[in-house]
Amino acid sequence: MNLIWQAGRIGPMELKNRTVRSATNEHLADRNGMLTQAWADTEIELARNEVGLVITGHFAVDPARRADEGQPAMLPDIDRETLRKAADGVHGYGGRIVMQLNDAGLKAPEAVNGQPPKGPDDFTVSELKELRDRYVAAAIIAKECGFDGVQVHCAHGYFLSSFLDPKFNHRTDEYGGSYDNRFRLAGEVISAVRDAVGKDMAVLVKMDSNSNPDFHHALEMFAASRIDAVEISGVDFGARKGEKSAFYLDALLEAGKGMEIPFILTGGIFSLGEAERVLEAGIPFVGFSRSLICEPGLIAAWKAGMQNEAKCLACNGCYQIYRSRYVRCVQHKTPMPQLEKVFGAK
Numbered sequence: 001m002n003l004i005w006q007a008g009r010i011g012p013m014e015l016k017n018r019t020v021r022s023a024t025n026e027h028l029a030d031r032n033g034m035l036t037q038a039w040a041d042t043e044i045e046l047a048r049n050e051v052g053l054v055i056t057g058h059f060a061v062d063p064a065r066r067a068d069e070g071q072p073a074m075l076p077d078i079d080r081e082t083l084r085k086a087a088d089g090v091h092g093y094g095g096r097i098v099m100q101l102n103d104a105g106l107k108a109p110e111a112v113n114g115q116p117p118k119g120p121d122d123f124t125v126s127e128l129k130e131l132r133d134r135y136v137a138a139a140i141i142a143k144e145c146g147f148d149g150v151q152v153h154c155a156h157g158y159f160l161s162s163f164l165d166p167k168f169n170h171r172t173d174e175y176g177g178s179y180d181n182r183f184r185l186a187g188e189v190i191s192a193v194r195d196a197v198g199k200d201m202a203v204l205v206k207m208d209s210n211s212n213p214d215f216h217h218a219l220e221m222f223a224a225s226r227i228d229a230v231e232i233s234g235v236d237f238g239a240r241k242g243e244k245s246a247f248y249l250d251a252l253l254e255a256g257k258g259m260e261i262p263f264i265l266t267g268g269i270f271s272l273g274e275a276e277r278v279l280e281a282g283i284p285f286v287g288f289s290r291s292l293i294c295e296p297g298l299i300a301a302w303k304a305g306m307q308n309e310a311k312c313l314a315c316n317g318c319y320q321i322y323r324s325r326y327v328r329c330v331q332h333k334t335p336m337p338q339l340e341k342v343f344g345a346k
C-alpha cells in the first residue's frame with residue numbers, strides 16, 4: 001500500500017490517511033466577515049473526497065484586521081451553527097478539521113479595514129496581550145463547535161510571522177532583538193491556547209522555512225512549545241509560480257533532522273508520486289492547497305487509481321481569481337456553485 005493511505009496521528013487526532021488540505025482562504029464569508037453555508041460546504045466537500053485533515057482558511061482573530069473581504073472574522077456573534085455543521089460534516093466522512101487562526105498584521109489592507117495595517121513595531125505590550133487573548137477566545141469557540149484542533153498561523157508575512165522576521169520586527173523590548181525574543185509572542189499565544197483547550201484538542205502551527213537564517217533553531221523553538229505538529233511553508237510560496245516539486249523538502253530534511261515532532265510539508269506537491277517521495281523521505285504528512293482549489297476531488301481520484309498528476313498548473317492565478325469570484329481556477333474554469341450562492345449569479 002502507498003504510504004499516503006496509512007492512518008496517522010497528530011496529538012489527539014487519529015487521521016485516516018496522510019493527506020492535509022493546507023489552509024486556503026475560501027473567501028466565502030460575506031462582506032462583513034460572517035460565515036456562509038457555502039463555506040461549510042467547501043470544507044465538507046474536501047472530506048467527502050478523502051482529504052484526511054482539512055485545515056480551514058485563516059480566520060481573523062481580530063475582526064478589525066482582516067486580510068480581505070471574504071475572509072471570515074471572529075465576530076462576537078460568529079455563526080456557531082455553521083461552524084458545527086462544517087465540523088459534523090467533515091466528521092461524517094471520517095475526516096478531521098482544524099481551524100486556522102491568524103492576524104493579518106501588515107497584510108490587513110486599509111481598503112478592507114478602514115485603518116492602516118499594523119506591524120510588530122506598532123503594538124504596545126498590553127495590546128499584544130489583548131491579541132493573545134483573541135487567539136484563545138477563538139480557539140475556545142472552535143473547540144465548543146466540535147473542531148479537532150486549531151492551527152496558529154506563523155507563516156507568510158502575517159502578524160506572527162512578521163514578528164519573527166527581523167526585517168519587520170525592530171522592537172527593543174523583550175519582544176524584539178534575538179530570535180528567542182522575537183519568538184516570545186508566538187510562544188505566549190501557543191501556550192495560552194494550549195492551556196485553554198487542553199490536551200484533547202490538537203494545537204498546530206504553520207511556519208516559514210525561510211524567514212529566519214537559522215531554520216533549525218526556529219524549528220526547535222516551535223517543537224518545544226507544546227504543539228502537536230508543525231506545518232512547513234515559506235514566505236516565498238507566492239513567487240514559486242510553475243514549480244511542481246516539494247520545494248521546501250530539502251530545507252526541512254536538513255533542519256528537522258532527529259526531531260520527533262510530526263511535520264506536515266506543504267508547497268509544490270502536485271502528484272501522487274511526489275507525495276510518496278516526501279513520505280518516503282520520512283515526513284509523515286503532505287499538504288495541498290492550489291491543487292485542491294483546482295480539483296477538490298483530487299485525493300479521491302488518487303485513491304481510486306484514476307490519475308497521478310494534479311491538473312493544476314501552479315500558475316498562481318487563484319491568488320487573484322477569488323476576488324473576481326465565480327470560478328475557482330483560472331486555467332480550468334472549474335465552476336464553483338458555492339460562490340454563486342454567496343455572491344449571487346454573475
Ligand SMILES: Cc1cc2nc3c(=O)[nH]c(=O)nc-3n(C[C@H](O)[C@H](O)[C@H](O)COP(=O)(O)O)c2cc1C
Pocket residue numbers: 022023024025056057058100153155156206233237266267268269287288289290291318319322
Ligand atoms: C487562494 C489561496 C489562499 C490561501 N490561503 C491561505 C490561508 O488562509 N492560510 C495559509 O496558511 N495559507 C494559505 N495559502 C497558502 C497555501 O496553504 C500553501 O501554503 C501554498 O499555496 C503552497 O502549497 P501548494 O503548492 O500546495 O499550493 C493560500 C494559497 C492560495 C493559493
